[in-house]
Amino acid sequence: MDMNASLALPEIWVAIAAMVLLLVGAFLGDRAMRPIGLLAMGSMVVAVILVLSRDVAAGPQFAFSGHFVVDGFATFSKVLTLIAAFVAIWMSFAYAEREGMARFELPILMLLATLGMMMMISANDLISLYVGLELQSLALYVTAAIRRDTVKSTEAGLKYFVLGALSSGMLLYGASMIYGFVGTVGFTGLAQALTAGVPGIGVIIGLVFLCAGLAFKISAVPFHMWTPDVYEGAPTPITAFFAAAPKVAAIALFTRVLVEAFGGITPQWQQIVFAISLASMALGAFAALVQKNIKRLMAYSSIGNIGYALVGLAAGTQQGVSGLLFYMAIYVPMTLGAFAVILAMRQKGQMVEEISDLAGLAKSQPWLAHIFAAILFSMAGIPPLAGFFGKWMVFAAAVNSGLFVLAILGVLTSVVSAYYYVRIVKVMYFDEPVGVFDRVDGSLKLVLAASLAVVAIGILFINPLQTSTAVAAASLFAG
Helix, strand or coil, X not given: CCCCHHHHHHHHHHHHHHHHHHHHHHHHCHHHHHHHHHHHHHHHHHHHHHHHHCCCCCCXXXXXXXXXXXXXXXXXXXXXXXXXXXXXXHHHHHHHHHCCCCCCHHHHHHHHHHHHHHHHHHECEHHHHHHHHHHHHHHHHHHHCCCCXXXXXXXXXXXXHHHXXXXXXXXXXXXXXXXXXXXXXXXXXXXXXXXXXXXXXXHHHHHHHHHHHHHHHCCCCCCCCCHHHHHHHCCHHHHHHHHHHHHHHHHHHHHHHHHHHCHHHHHHHHHHHHHHHHHHHHHHHHHHHHCCEHHHHHHHHHHHHHHHHHHHHHHCCHHHHHHHHHHHHHXXXXXXXXXXXXXXXXXXXXXCCEHHHHCCHHHHCHHHHHHHHHHHHHHHCCCCCHHHHHHHHHHHHHHHCCXXXXXXXXXXXXXXXXXXXXXXXXXHHHCCCCCCCCCCCHHHHHHHHHHHHHHHHHHHHHHHHHHHHHHHHHHHHXX
């Protein structure tokens, strides 16, 4: 293991780009928000190219004395994260300018959060894990409260900060317990120590605290309490960012920690993942039934979707991790497409967020209703849309691992969640129109078209995507 800094070139590039853009913004002020945002997006494109240029076919490569790892799993997760962040910044321009929050700091904060996510994905010990997690979190706290002149946004940022600090404390406590009982913080060292002997109760307790801290970041039950309030209170483009990019990074980190560092005690952590997966699927399904605000509904939908993704992790196998990555690759475009529709919900210059505001959309703007219906049916897992294949992959992995109860309950909660998705479709197609939405921005039309392409014709790309996720999962288990 050497100090091969070239492996971290994408992260170094993003860090330098963020600092340069910060200087540019300090001189030019808020009027440069859009140019800075475009440059931030350009830096993400370069980062994707740099990530893909890493040769990971030979197996995992380490940098900074083993604290940083690059492999197929990291490559796939980073590309997905960068794409999600790119689209979120693109969706924010028109909204920020219209709503009086066109501050140059916004795209820079999103870029810094993305840098933290990339570090999380490549973290190979408990210390680098924490550094990446906090870099992401500190930037996200500020973005949630960026509209400090509104009560809801300020409240969202404060809630996220307080509960995020609590989760960080739990994670650090768990990490310190693990270090105290095992004597190392590196994932490779932890794996060797736990494989060699029976883990003590102290290690198990430390792992529970560590999982609790990470579960907060992916908004898994019972650490989901911040999600509905933050989703509703934060500006909609920020909510879209929260719902996509950080979820991919956090669940990738969660997977790497459990599979690589604690692979020797899989039966122990399987119980934890089983419980939070089942609880997330159930709460996401039933709590969403009574929601009237569409952003709160999407919050519970996100909780449910994370539960489905964790079914793959609960399997504890290479097939399960491949299914998890496949599910997240489908989840990102579905979520971004749904939030693009929410951003299009504007009447007479004012944003509206109630489900009832979608009434009669099929009559006034049929193209928007058709796209949203396709996205919702995909989220519900209706074949032959892409969302069906995502759920099929994780449930198949669970069945093959003998987790029949989890798979059956997952299917049942999918049926329940389908109800509130269909309810929205019913409102759009069968209720009388209550108003006409304003003209949809061109940037949102592009996002909607891309999302529709993924969910509707994604079946054409199932095999290549499945191959990519299988390779990524194999690299994780090879490490």
